[in-house]
Amino acid sequence: METVSVRRTIPGPEAPIRQAMHEIGPFMEAAGFDRVTVDGHQFTIENDVGLLSISLTLQTIDHEAALAYEQLDGIFETMVTWYTLESHDGETTVEATTEFELDASLVGPILDSTVISRQRKKELERQFDYLEAVAREQSR
Secondary structure: OEEEEEEEEEEOOHHHHHHHHHOHHHHHHHOOOOEEEEEOOEEEEEEEEOOEEEEEEEEEOOOOOOEEEEEEEOOEEEEEEEEEEEEEOOEEEEEEEEEEEEOOOOOOOOOOHHHHHHHHHHHHHHHHHHHHHHHHHHOO
């Protein structure tokens, strides 16, 4: 099992950050996915990687975190992501963690855990940029 974790402290209160995370469409689009489709608690994200198009069907899950989802269908044997929030002194620390195990029968030599981990960090950082912009807008 591979783990990718990213953490950032964002100036501002927790409530608008939490709300922005739960608007799944814009929050997933902020990660830079090429296509995002939301249907209730399920959503599909798609990314074009060269000649390959990767599609994941995900579902939000009950979890102690502020937001959590797992893969229902896609390139992973298992994949779960959760986001935690911690407020202190007018700031909110957001931490995102993705744990995944690649399905060897679906993934070729082009995609390995190092490539996936690097890409996932970029996606999470983009989402944090989005949350920071939301918090900045709320403070105006």
